[in-house]
Amino acid sequence: MKRLIISILSFALIYFFHSCDQEKICQDELESYANAGFYTDKDGTLKDTTFEEFEVRGLQNPDTIPFDTLREKQSVRLRLSQGSDSCAYVFSFAVYDSIPTLDIMNGLIWGISYYILDTLKLNYTRQIYLVSPDCGFSHHFELIDLSYTNNMIQSAEIAISEIGNFNEENIKIRF
Amino acid sequence: MKRILKYVFSTLFILYIFFPVFTQEEPVKEKFRITGPRIGFDLSRLTLYYFQPERTAYEISLDYEIKRNYYPTVEFGLQDIKLEEPDYNYFSDGYYFRLGMDYNFQKNLAIDQYEMVFFGFRYGFSKQDHSAESIIIADDYWGDFYAESIPKSTFYGHWIELSAGIRAELFKNLFVGWSFRGRLLLFKSKHPSIEPYYIHGFGRGNKRVSLGFNYSLYYRLPLIKSKPKTLPVP
Numbered sequence: 001m002k003r004l005i006i007s008i009l010s011f012a013l014i015y016f017f018h019s020c021d022q023e024k025i026c027q028d029e030l031e032s033y034a035n036a037g038f039y040t041d042k043d044g045t046l047k048d049t050t051f052e053e054f055e056v057r058g059l060q061n062p063d064t065i066p067f068d069t070l071r072e073k074q075s076v077r078l079r080l081s082q083g084s085d086s087c088a089y090v091f092s093f094a095v096y097d098s099i100p101t102l103d104i105m106n107g108l109i110w111g112i113s114y115y116i117l118d119t120l121k122l123n124y125t126r127q128i129y130l131v132s133p134d135c136g137f138s139h140h141f142e143l144i145d146l147s148y149t150n151n152m153i154q155s156a157e158i159a160i161s162e163i164g165n166f167n168e169e170n171i172k173i174r175f
Numbered sequence: 176m177k178r179i180l181k182y183v184f185s186t187l188f189i190l191y192i193f194f195p196v197f198t199q200e201e202p203v204k205e206k207f208r209i210t211g212p213r214i215g216f217d218l219s220r221l222t223l224y225y226f227q228p229e230r231t232a233y234e235i236s237l238d239y240e241i242k243r244n245y246y247p248t249v250e251f252g253l254q255d256i257k258l259e260e261p262d263y264n265y266f267s268d269g270y271y272f273r274l275g276m277d278y279n280f281q282k283n284l285a286i287d288q289y290e291m292v293f294f295g296f297r298y299g300f301s302k303q304d305h306s307a308e309s310i311i312i313a314d315d316y317w318g319d320f321y322a323e324s325i326p327k328s329t330f331y332g333h334w335i336e337l338s339a340g341i342r343a344e345l346f347k348n349l350f351v352g353w354s355f356r357g358r359l360l361l362f363k364s365k366h367p368s369i370e371p372y373y374i375h376g377f378g379r380g381n382k383r384v385s386l387g388f389n390y391s392l393y394y395r396l397p398l399i400k401s402k403p404k405t406l407p408v409p
Contacts, residue, residue, distance in 0.1 A: 061317070128307075137310050
């Protein structure tokens with residue numbers, strides 16, 4: 001009797017945890033991102049670079065794609081559209097005042113004078129596939145080419161065209 | 176009286192001495208090896224109803240001992256997938272077969288024992304049609320995508336697999352057995368619109384490597400009875 005109860009409880013626990021994880025698994029599968037890393041090219045050597053105030057959003061979409069500060073390299077994950085073969089993103093780089101203002105509470109503060117904007121456009125292929133009965137359909141993405149404006153961006157290239165691995169860097173952007 | 180007793184005891188003594196000569200020894204049963212085609216039915220496919228109700232599959236197998244411990248095998252299966260969800264419909268049906276050989280490496284069995292502990296290899300092939308319609312892919316950033324219906328198209332897959340398992344005789348000519356399978360996809364046909372959800376007989380369509388398990392019931396048709404030249408030492 002004890003073994004029967006333990007067996008039933010084990011199956012119930014397995015089913016419960018499977019149900020809980022399904023939403024997270026579906027979200028990971030249905031949202032696809034191109035990972036873009038930032039670099040400067042000094043003396044012929046490619047080095048990671050960082051920006052203090054920085055924003056990325058999809059063109060014609062007011063929502064800002066979250067800026068990922070947790071990774072070792074400065075980079076951003078660019079969300080790809082399920083409904084089209086290309087996406088454009090606006091990069092906003094803050095330029096600070098040369099002369100700071102004095103704040104009694106916080107001391108010297110450099111305010112943002114203006115933003116420099118650059119646009120990056122990605123072109124890619126999509127192949128539809130069924131993720132699972134619960135998650136439904138999504139696309140496999142593969143980058144074909146990209147184009148960009150040159151206000152802050154010096155150059156950009158595709159490093160790995162196949163979108164999938166969270167840890168792989170798909171695009172290298174030089175400033 | 177004395178003479179009668181003498182005759183009785185003499186008779187008894189003679190019988191005692193010569194009795195073993197007159198007893199019948201049980202004749203040694205001659206052992207034969209029975210061979211014939213063995214038909215199997217995969218019972219594990221019946222459990223799909225509980226774990227993956229969208230899939231319906233049947234699989235049968237046929238093997239034959241061409242030489243002691245060597246069993247060429249052919250397996251054939253039918254499968255269909257039917258999914259009707261609020262944000263898509265997906266249908267797939269087709270067949271598959273596998274050709275190969277099992278080798279029983281259990282030695283020192285008597286000639287009339289048929290238990291197997293085996294390794295095997297297979298070549299697999301599948302052909303299936305699939306289609307999808309009414310597809311909606313949710314995208315809370317760029318906007319939901321309403322895909323065009325994907326008409327029915329034919330898809331092929333080729334793979335190789337290794338198997339290991341056991342087979343035991345439950346009753347005369349009735350066997351039961353299980354096996355684990357490791358599969359490697361060699362080739363799958365490319366489709367511009369959609370990748371298959373399942374390659375029938377292999378596994379998930381987006382995987383290169385797949386694992387499988389079979390649990391089957393077999394019946395051997397006892398067609399041939401052969402007497403070996405020498406009996407192996409048990």
